[in-house]
Each structure stands twice: as C-alpha cells, then as structure tokens.
Amino acid sequence: MEDPAYGVCTCRGKKRRGLLESLIFGLIGADTHSLEAETTSALPGLLQGVDPRLKLVSLLALIVAAVSTQRLTVLAALFLLAVGLAVVSQIRLARLVRQVWIGVFLFSGVIVLPALVLVPGETIAHLPLFGWPITLQGLRSASFVIGRAETAATLSLLLVLTTPWPHVLKALRSLGMPAAVVAILGMTHRYIFVLMQSALQMAEARQSRLMAPLDGPARRRLMLTMIGMLLSRTLTLGTEVHAAMIARGYRGEVRLLDEFRTRPSDWAFLLATLAVAATILGGRL
C-alpha cells in the first residue's frame, strides 16, 4: 500500500496526482521506456540489422515523403509501411498505440478540430451536440495533419526503438552533424537518467521519513523545494559526468567499439525506401 501523501495510489477512487508525483511518474515511464528501448534494439528484427546510418537516411526519406504527399491514399500507404516495418522488427503494435498513436492523435486532434467546421465546402455530417456542419474539405485537411503526424512519429520511434542510442549519435555524427550538437544530444540523454535517479531517490527518501500525511500547503512547499533541489542536483551531476568523460580522454567525438558495417542488404533497404520516397516526391503523388 502506498503512502497517501506520496500521491501514488494504486487504489481505485480518489486519484489525484500532484505535480511532483506526475513528474516522477513521467520519469518512471521514461526509465521503463529506455529499458524497453535497450531491449527492443537488441531483438533480431529487420530494422535492428540495418546499418544505423542508412537506416537514418531511409527513415528520414520516408518522413519527408509523408510530410509532402498530397494524397491521402499515399499517406495511408506510408503509414501502413511504417506499421509493417514495426511488425518485422518485432515492435509490438500495442506499444506504438500507447507511446505514439494515442498521444499524437489527441495532440494534433485538438489543433485540427476547428478545421473540420471552418474549412468551407460540402457538408457531410453535423457535429453532435452543436450541430455545426462538418465539411468534406475540412475532414480532408484534418486527416492530412493527423496522418502526417502519426506517420512521422511512428517512423522516428522506429529508429529510436531499433537502434542503441549511442549508435544513433554516431550515425548522426558520421552523416555530418556537428560534434557539438551530437555531444549535447548525448548529454541530454544522460541528464535524463541522472534526473530520474535523483527524483526516485528523493521520493524514496521522503517517503521513508514521512510519518503522517501532510496537509495541502505543506505538501506544496515540500514539492517546490524538492524540484529546486532536483534541478541543482542534476546540474552538479551533469557537470560531474562531463568531468568523468574528460578524465577518460573524451574530446567531443563519439567512438564506439562496433564500427558500422554496411552489407548489400542494407543498401537494398536504402534503395527501396529511397525509390518509394522519390516516386512520391518526383511524381507529386
């Protein structure tokens, strides 16, 4: 049973999460996510086997195609292609639903909702409750926005889930991304871990010392101090990590044990995706 003041309540019914609790939940989520990503990138799937550099270019080409296509059928086909790639890479669809599709749908849905009724055109239905007319053109433009966002997000997640993070960094670097940018990306990733660990430790420390549930103002005060502490701790630790990297000879360049090896099948994958993208872009499909 969780401490009620901690706000982590697995019981049904009253379920209010404070700011810090949400933050910690998010962090636990991120931690689980990264653990899962470590696992999925090691599975023997199709994308996992592709040279990260070619994979990056391929997926990027598909994203560009998805963003620029003018036909819903083409967009749908690209989306299905992404789903197919997930399947052959052993990424469970439930995970895509949970991690991308729902979130992206809600987010872009809110943005495009007005388009449904604001874009003038042929009325095909009426919005329940309000009775406002939904136009075919409005529905089309809303579908484009959501479809593009979903497809692009799915393809990006596929890259992250099938490639160990340092390999993504190294691939970016070998494709000409400046060392400084790659170093920042690398540090960001590490910061997240450091922040997460601090947050979890502080939550545990707090929980273990809490004798009775706190009242509202006391809780809020405690949360604010904890967030402040967390930030300053993260900064210190981040600096420390950087020092530890320097101490072992780091000079801003990502070096890995595994040299990327490009096999003929990698080129085939690249050519296939580039062909798809070129057909869409060149044929203005």
Next chain:
Amino acid sequence: MSGSAFDFRDVVYAYRSQRALDGVSFSIGLGERVALLGANGSGKSTLLRMMDALVFAVGGTALALGGPLTEAAFAEEATNFAFRQRVGLVFQNPDVQLFNPTVLDELAFGPLQLGWDTARVRRAIDAMLDRFGITHLRDRSPHRLSGGEKKRVAIASVLITEPDVLLLDEPTAALDPESRADLVAFLSHGLREGQTVITAIHDLDIIDHISDRSIVLDRGKVAADAPTLDVLHDIDLLRRTHLVFEHRHSHGIAAAALHGHLHAAPDGGATT
C-alpha cells in the same frame, strides 16, 4: 624511484568561498603507493580531481609528470591527450563515472578515446571482465547494477588503459568483504611494476596492504605525511584528525581491526 609524479607547493583550491585545499605541499615519486587519509570533507576528492587535471589550483604551484597542472596547459590538445593516456581516476561516485549503455561499452570507452584499435580493445575488455569477475554483467546497463557491481565496473573501466598513475577515490566503499579482499589483493600485487597508485580511503585496516606512505589531510591542510605504518601507530594523530574514535560499546571484531581499544571509523567522521 625515478622522476616525480606530482609536485605540489602551497596549493590552494576553493569552491566559491569554501576553501577545500589550503596550502597543500608534497611530492610523490613515480612508482610510489600512497594512501590519502582524512575525515569527510577534508579535501581528498578535491585533491584527486586536481591531480587528474579536472580542477586547477587557484594558488601555489602544482606539477604532474613534470608539467604544470594549469588550465592554460590543458587547453593544449596534445598535453591533455598525453596526460589522459598516463593518468586515470576512479571517481568516488560510480554513478557519474558510468555513462555508457552497457558494461561492455563502458570498458571500451577509455581505450577507444585513446585511439586503440578494436582488436586490442576487445582483448583488454575480456581480460578485465575476467579479472574483476564481471563477465556475466557484460551486456547489462551499468546504471542498473548494484552499488558494489557499479564500483567494480568503474574500477575496471579505468584500469583497462593501464595508466602509469592510478588515482582511486574510495575504491572499497560499497564492496562486500569478499570483493573488498579481492580488490585489496589486486592493488597490493596485481598491478604493473612501477605503477603509481594514490588511494583516498577510510579503511585503516587495509591501508598497509595498499600503501607504503600516507598523507593525512585535515580541513584542507596536510596534517601528516609519513610511512603508513608510522601513521597507523600514531594514535594521537589519528584521533586528532578524526580517523579513529574511541568506541563506547564493545564490538570484538571491529575493535580487533586496529589497536585493541580503538577501532576504525568507517566513514572517518564519527566523533567521540
């Protein structure tokens, strides 16, 4: 003893207003094995970081391997690179030291930064995994290991490049008795002949195995610099610098660790 590893004269270091090192002087020859003793906050970690050119003196002069330990000198790429090849530091907190996705990558990090070819790196990794009994952890994520496992990986990740000068910040903290004994055995006769080893440590009962000389720090100053056995027998000094405390209840085993009526303060900071 040939040449000197470190030459410090009246070295001062401060974190903003807090003086962490306050006029520290000593010199350590190549091949010496030195223990760095002192209560919590006495400046051991700060000194080690300075010896590893991660922080620089704000007063006095500090030399390492004959060259100046200054920010200007280390802005020079070649100086920095040559230094990193020869000096390695195991941090007190393994969490900051382990930043790679797997133990394998962690061990590979140093050698790869120093430009070793991959075949050599792989051979060295296998040898290290074996020596530290962590072969089974090879593909695990370092930040998900236990405290003692982390510590072993951190030590292995620095030792792998066989630095001429090895700086260890509380290497036995968090280790269980058996791992601790293994490490002590390794530090006392597993190292390369002529390797300089400087260890900040609180375990008085093992320092005579891993050092011949001890430097005792007390609030940023050198309180003593003498052969380890002499330091261990100077009860007044140990008491004054909070390295031992008189025990108030009897623990037969712990007391036996040192001098009968005294026992080592595990964190150096206990009071009477």
